[in-house]
Amino acid sequence: MLSLPSGLRVAVLTVSMAVSSIAHSSELPATGRKIVIEKTGERYEWTLVQAPLPTIADDQVLVRVHAISLNRGELSRLERQNFAEAAKTPVSDAAGEVVAVGRAVKDVRKGERVTSTYFRNWIDGPYREAYLDAVYGWSIEGVAAEYVALDARAVVPIAKDFSYEEASTLPTAALTAWNGVLGRVNTQKGDVVLVQGTGGVSTFALQFAVAAGARTIVTSSSDEKLAHAYKLGAREGINYRKEPDWSKAVLRVTDGRGADLVIDVVGKSTLGQSVDSLADEGTLAIIGGITGYDGSLSAWGLLKKSATAKGIFVGSRADYLRMNEFIARHHLRPLIDRVYPIEQYKEALQAMAAGNFMGKIVLTF
Incomplete structure (x- = not known):
């Protein structure tokens, strides 16, 4: 529960x-x-x-x-x-x-x-x-x-x-999400942020993105989890079991724009669709490797959008202190x-x- x-x-x-x-x-x-x-x-x-x-x-x-x-x-x-x-x-x-x-x-x-x-x-x-x-x-x-x-x-x-x-x-999941959304990536109000899943890093990423004023999309295998993600501020939810080509759903709900930022916590099996979900000049934050760390990225997929792929590996103590200030300012739990x-x-x-x-x-x- x-x-x-x-x-x-x-x-x-x-x-x-x-x-x-x-x-x-x-x-x-x-x-x-x-x-x-x-x-x-x-x-x-x-x-x-x-x-x-x-x-x-x-x-x-x-x-x-x-x-x-x-x-x-x-x-x-x-x-x-x-x-x-x-x-x-x-x-x-x-x-x-x-x-x-x-x-x-x-x-x-x-x-x-x-x-x-x-x-x-x-x-x-x-x-x-x-x-x-x-x-x-x-x-x-x-x-x-x-x-x-x-x-x-x-x-x-x-x-x-x-x-x-x-x-x-906070030390690992929250700080990783913080750097993926704000610390090492400059998410702005009105940006579209796609978050994979509803685990620790993903839930923090959702909260940080919403607090920053971004329009946030969440993917999950569970409608129940998506319902809870809506309560945390998600704008759209995509059940990837029902829509295996979830990158197409991302483009659909954003009227073809795609996501300015994709938080990829899964790794090998999702990198291709993560790139396909990106908006022009978007950023792919590679955070996890649940399905493995040996996947491949499409060079043309990034080039044609002038997109960026960025690895996020938790963060420093100074990052942690800055994150805590943001959490306090926005009353996040x-x-x-x-x-x-x-x-x-x-x-x-x-x-x-x-x-x-x-x-x-x-x-x-």
């Missing part, structure tokens, strides 16, 4: 350094729950274990995690074994409370509510491929743990009126479909794999 709820680099220190940087205190437990990825036969699976709390370096903070949100990457990393062997703990998105700070930390306080960031090292400026060497839950240890050590410069404050559950949805306790992680992963949800799936500690 759809609902809107209300509200590592892990440095190894010596015992003396751990004491001086207050990595642990008498108020904290010795252990906490965490998810680890383990190989069972030929498969990789999540397992909930009890583990010692991490120690923090001088420039890190210790966060007591209250909520984590899932992205499709959680599934692909298990299916394709697409993660670094060193990153035994999955998930990139967490929200929690700072319970200890390293002695060199000046801008984050104990008791502050924060989220993680997707990239540990992308603080500001243009993207660099080197940032992939430090992605939580992929190339370094993730945040699916009751206590996590995070670099102080890579955490973001949570808005006062956001719950931990809501805040946990994340759409959370289901919230599970951490012990029900198997059910949460099954729900993610089934795809019968809108917005985000969240787990709480």
Whole structure:
């Protein structure tokens, strides 16, 4: 049932350094729950274990995690074994409370509510491929743990009126959508924006586009989901099961103009129709690869429209802060479909794999 709820680099220190940087205190437990990825036969699976709390370096903070949100990457990393062997703990998105700070930390306080960031090292400026060497839950240890050590410069404050559950949805899905619609693409009032699907990134993209004054079209396999997309501000909905050539439907409802921006979250199987859906001088934002990342684009399809194809890979901490300002200004709220306790992680992963949800799936500690 759809609902809107209300509200590592892990440095190894010596015992003396751990004491001086207050990595642990008498108020904290010795252990906490965490998810680890383990190989069972030929498969990789999540397992909930009890583990010692991490120690923090001088420039890190210790966060007591209250909520984590899932992205499709959680599934692909298990299916394709697409993660670094060193990153035994999955998930990139967490929200929690700072319970200890390293002695060199000046801008984050104990008791502050924060989220993680997707990239540990992308603080500001243009993207660099080197940032992939430090992605939580992929190339370094993730945040699916009751206590996590995070670099102080890579955490973001949570808005006062956001719950931990809501805040946990922002680091990857929301920021990707933000950069796809506004941060790295200059969507204007009156533009036509086509959004594929109604998952986490897509729902945020719909909300951002509507808030920017764009005319937004949504594709989905479900009339029920399209009905909910209308409530979020979509102007038109296209059921691609009923209209497999949905690019023609896009041209039909726009009187032949097409979409100024197409948010492609599916990848290989949709790239062709995404290009066909574009307006002259439109932009194709390539965001996801649910059906694979090895598709092909028609050079003539782009050339004849003088269109642009642009890859969007989440964003920097500075982008995150700008997105939060936009969210606050437009009074936007994340759409959370289901919230599970951490012990029900198997059910949460099954729900993610089934795809019968809108917005985000969240787990709480």
